[in-house]
Every structure is written in structure tokens, then in C-alpha cells.
Amino acid sequence: MTSEPVSIEPALFRQLLGCFPTGVAIVTTRDAQGRPAGLTCNSFSSVSLDPPLVLFSLRKASRLLEVFTSAEGFAINILSQRQDALSGRFASSRIENKFEGVDWRAGVLGMPMIDDCLASFECRTYACHDAGDHYVFIGEVKHMSGGSADQALVFYKGAYMMLAESLHTLVMQGRLGQADIDETYGTLYGTLLRMACERASDTELDAIEAAVQEIEQLPEAAPLAQRIESARRFYGAIAAAGHNEALMLMAQTMATIQRERMTHVLQVRARPDLFPLRREILDSLRRRDAQAAVAALDRLIAQFRAGDGATAVDCVDVHA
Template sequence: MSEVAEERTRPVVEPALFRQLLGCFPTGVAVITTRTPDGRPAGLTCNSFSSVSLEPPLVLFSLRNASRLRDTFLGAESFAINILAERQDALSGRFASSKIEDKFEGVGWQPGLLGMPLIDDCLASFECSVFARHEAGDHTVFIGEVRHMAAGGGDHALVFYKGAYMMLAESLRKLVVQGQLGDADVDEAYRTLYGTLLRLACERADDAELAAVEDAVDAIEAHPGDASRQDRIESASRFFRAIAAAGHNQALMLMAQTMTGVLRERMTHVLPVRARPDLFPLRRNVARGLRRRDADAAVAALDELIAQLRKG
């Protein structure tokens, strides 16, 4: 087969879906630090840190080729990995921000034995000399040989999952299971969040995204009467995920992912899960409002759907 023919038959990997599915793998969060040529500390947030080898002790991280710090790391002979604790989410955001010029301003840190910046109160730190660098697609992979390491005082790691920190999702999950999250608060959150997403979707969604909402409604209506609880939970989650995707707002989509987790917990531990054919027209009206780009109608149907769900 020719190279041209092979290229044509190669499966298409849609970038947005690829990124979304990669997010299904929970990772820790680290701040990678080094020194600029004039000795100033530099660093960035990273969740691509991984171990490579025990003998010799090797670790790696990958850096976008478009990163402003790529040349700094390419010119450095050493770097440090700072593993963030759960309470250090603000540090993660700080070192990930492109709007903060001096990332280290107000941040406690000490130079390590190799002179690399070690951030205070991290779970663990590794000072590494550069072992190898490899270009890989739109990233550069840096492999470091660990020269010094130390444990910090924290107990829980900051975890990144599906584009969001797990702290909020886990806290909400516990509140739901313990019955401490009020129904009125949850309903108001759903109305506000998904009402906004519906209005955005009416402006921004393409035909495929509108069809995805309609397909989700079809799937719910197609359930047999003896469908399992898990199947019903998945179908309900799919409906709300489709609305979130159609809104084309990454920040709201992350919030929606958290709320989907709340929905799953409520349907698993709190709400009765059974066939509700009386709700079919309401979901269908949400989809119809979207298809007509009638935001008021779609939001009104969603409000009624949430109200009827509460009545059980």
C-alpha cells in the first residue's frame, strides 16, 4: 500500500475527543522548576510527570514545544520535580497561568543541592540532572536522572481528573452520600449551570452536537422497563454531557463534569431510579428548543424537567 493510500485509510483521531479521553486517567500534579541562564528561578505546572527506571533512577516530564519556557529547559542541565499536595491547588494555578510574570513572587522555596528551586510544603521533590531530551510530536520529553530527593509533610496529593481537580468533586460526592447537600441547592445549581449552557448551545452548537443531544434523549426513551440502574444513570449522564459539550465553554464544561459526578452519586445513593416515561416529553422539548435555537423554550423545558424529577 502506498504512503498516500495508507494516510487516507488511517483512522481519524479527533483532537478534542482525544484530549477528553486522556483526561479519564487521573494524574498527580507537579511544578517543574529550573534556573534561567542568569540564575533566576523558573517553573511551570505539569501533570505529565512519570517514573521511567529504578536503575538508574529516571523520571520524565513532557513540555509543549509552544511553551515560553521550552528554551529555558532545553538550555538547563538540571531541573526539579515538586509534587503538589492537595492544599496547593492555588500554586498549581499560579504556575499554569500565562498572566503571572513572576511565578515565584510570594512563593516559599529553597535551593536544593543542585541549586534547583524546591517549593515549600510539597509532598515530595526530586532534583534531577538531564539524562536525555526527545522531540515527540508537539512536545519535548525530558528525562532526568534523580540526584537528590526528599519527602514533605503532606498526606494527600493534588489529583487532576477529566480536566479538573478532584478535591471539589470528592467533597461534593461525600456531601451527597452523607445526605448533607440540600436538594434545593443542587436543583438551583443544575438550573443555573445547564440553563447557561443551553443558551450558549443555541448560539454555538453545530448540527452534530444538536444531534448528540437528540440521540441521548432517544437512548433514554429506548430503555426497556427492566433496564439496570447503571444503564439509566449512564443515559441520564449522557444527556447532560451532550448539553455541556454543545455549549462550547471549557470552564462551564469542567463545572458540568463535576455536576455529572453529583448526579451519579445522587442516583446511586439518594434518588429512586426507575422508568419515567412522563419525563420523555420534557427532555424531548429541551432537544426541540435547542434544534430551533429557541433558548427560552429549551431552558423552560429544563426547569420543568428538574421540577418533575424532584417530585419523583
């Protein structure tokens, strides 16, 4: 007797994939008019040594999909730690001319090669394969060059590894006070709640409710890692409902701080007394009452801090 296949939750799938650290690259090409085009990518991988093949994958929803499918080739520009701003620039949907103010040159094949990268590979398109919600582009490397001797820019669990390492150091050294963290969360998630009241779909509000139910149904003996993950889903669902990529990145950064504190610094205990306040936040969101949602969040933070004192943290209510 065969068992039914388990449904793969997209958000968890993406999170678990993030456990595999990857380098960050900017993939470039030229459009039909010869203008440079490019985007940030962490799906770059080697394929073959003979012939020399590499690949990257591109979302079917990408605005540059037609540009890459029509181009004869592309270039892979591997970024260093000092080029994290370039990563953000080429990942932003709000910047039309990604190459404005960026130092680059034309490669042997005419592909845009960004200066000072760790390495660059100029490729002819070898194959393009349909793969779910992405296309996989395979390129045959025709020219390559090395550059900066800096460390690679690495993406890990939703953040640049150099940032995650810095946050870990700050937490372990006790240089991040809980009062400052609480104030930051109140401001950050207060803004996200206001946005969610205006922008969230019913499906996104249902996701928040599912996260609330998951937290409330956790057994008292649930492992700390499970409690942290359930809370991360709750706050992550609020961030997603706010529809602001920059604030979502800030939320991921603050989640890293709280996770480090939970793991290495603070004692923990369950706080079922906070369940009603989380429900109040959800109900306010469904009524599209931003003022009530933010007020409930403020009371949640204050009550959680008052109940725990200085040495414990709500292990069911980690802001993430």
C-alpha cells in the same frame, strides 16, 4: 478472519483513564531569558532507579512546549492537599505570571523549586520522545528533597479525591437537599446553555444530539451504570459546548453529587416523558435561542421532580 479494530472515543478514553487516581505535580523550568515557567501535571511517573529517571508528558498544543524542549532540565514539585489552589493557578491559561505571589527558590541546577511541596525532584533532560499528541520528557534526577508531611493531592475521575470524598460524606449524611441541587443545576446549566448558544460549533451540537439519541435508545432493562453514563455524556456535551473551564469543573463536581445520590440514596426509574424536553433543548441550541433552551431546561427539571416525587430520580436524566 480478523475483526475490524474498534474506534476509541476520546471522551470515553479520557474518562476511563480518570479511574486511575494520580498525584498532582507542578513541573517547572526556566525559559531562554531565565524566567521561571511551569504548569500543572498529573502524568508524572517514575521510570528507572539506576539511573534515577522520571517522566512527564506535555501536550503539543501547550504554550510552554518550546520552553521545555529548549531547556536543559526541569523540576517536579509534588503537591499536598493544602496546595490545591496552586494546582488550579498553574493549570489556568488566564494567569500570565504563574509565579506571582508563589513562594519558591532556585534549586542546585537553577530550576524553580516550589516551597512546602511533599517532594521535589530537580532533573536534567535525559530524553524527549514524540508520542501522539504529546511529547514525553524523561529527566535524570540530580537533586531531590522532601518537605511537608501533609497528605498528597490526588486527582480521580475529574476531581480532587479529597473533594470527592467530602461530597460522598455530605450525600450519605443527607445534608444536600434535592431542592438546592435542582436550583444549582438550573443556574449552572442555564449559564452553560447561554454560552453554548454563542460559542458551540456544529460538531459540538452534533455531540449533544448523539447523546440524546443514546439516551432514547437505551433498553428498559439497561443497567443503572449505563443510564448514568449516557446522561453524563448529554450534560457533559453541553458543558463542553459552553467553553468555560471553571464551569466545566463545577459541572463535574455536581455530577459526583448526583452519582452518589443515585448509587446510595435514591430509587430510580426510567422517564421517557422527558425525552421531548431534551429534544427541545437541543433544537433551541441549534437555533441559537438561549432563552428557549434555558426555559426547556427549567421545565425538564420541574417535570422530572414532579413526576418522581421525593423518593425517586430520573435514571435516564441524571445531571452530569
